[in-house]
Amino acid sequence: MNENYLDDSLKGCLVAIPESRQLDLLAQLLERRQAEVIRCPLVAILDAPEEAPVLQWIRQFIDTPPDDLILLTGEGLRRLLGCASRHQLEEDFIQALAKVRIISRGPKPGRVLKEIGLSAAMTGAQPTTEGIIETLDGLDLTNRTVAVQLYGTDPNLLLMDYLASRGVIPRTVAPYIYAPQSDGLKVKELINRLAANEVDFITFTSQPQITRLQDVAKEFQLEQQLKEGMSLTQVAAVGPIVADKLKQQGFRVDLMPEQSFFMKPLVSCIVQRFTEMGH
Structure with a gap:
């Protein structure tokens, strides 16, 4: 044999x-x-094929937390927590999240936040990119650093262009892709x-x-x-x-x-x- x-x-x-x-x-x-x-x-959903950029984003988030974090999906936050956990950074990441104003596109990121004892400061006017933009319209973003959790391979140009028009250069991360x-x-x-x-x-x-x-x-x-x-x-x-x-x-x-x-x-x-x- x-x-x-x-x-x-x-x-x-x-x-x-x-x-x-x-x-x-x-x-x-x-x-x-x-x-x-x-x-x-x-x-149906896979981790980003290259983990290094995701891990780098998490480390930067921990070292220098942004003022605001825009969460577009609950799956995205879950994948970020998973990556942090694999590298023994989950507790540090959660502590950094607690320091940040979190803006959730819809209810799903809020459910994941609740699992780790946190909550969103505000939710999009609608659970869409347009809804997030409508919410951001009412906020002063002057001199604020903004992080954005993207999803799939969609760069969400609508949101990126909007933030650029407000003078914001976002720190983006895309932690998962679709099969x-x-x-x-x-x-x-x-x-x-x-x-x-x-x-x-x-x-x-x-x-x-x-x-x-x-x-x-x-x-x-x-x-x-x-x-x-x-x-x-x-x-x-x-x-x-x-x-x-x-x-x-x-x-x-x-x-x-x-x-x-x-x-x-x-x-x-x-x-x-x-x-x-x-x-």
Whole structure:
């Protein structure tokens, strides 16, 4: 046996898993048991491909907090907190946020702020860029430094041009991007393979993965194929929160670790079930 293999307990088994850097371990655990793994991008929103500019923005924010911070999305703030946490800067970042006048485009950033014990000083007149501009019209921005959390790859020229007209050079950060269309096509291919009964197991490790699968099915009018494919496939959930989400959406959950809700116990469940299936 190849020294890279642990055993052949999953030889001939085809397992679909969500694709992400964090789940490389799951793929390795399966592949070392000779499973064939399909990696599928079941995420609609991704961290910015280059983390360095985001981290630099956070460090500058901590060292010299701006006077104002414009938050356009709750997801953006959550991604910033995630980046700060990965570099042991979350507490410092939250302390810096507490010193700043925060202007939220809508209610979603406010919900994330509430989770860390903070609140926005004001919200846009409408949850749009125009609403933010309307709110800023009533504020004196003379000699104030303004930071702006952008999203996706949209530079939001409308807001940038407005701030420039007010004499403000904003400190911008874009902490996440939207998944490319090619990722949606890969998910579409997975749904078709599920419906063709080609996949032995599909694993889920977070609730958004389930939502993404359903959203792509709806986009390509494959909801019935997804329903049929999931009924033909052994569905594995990493823990009870994910299992509950699957059940709420009408999907059967075939296996889940009983106590320890991590990757290795999940793989052990798959091995046991694959053996029980006569392989």
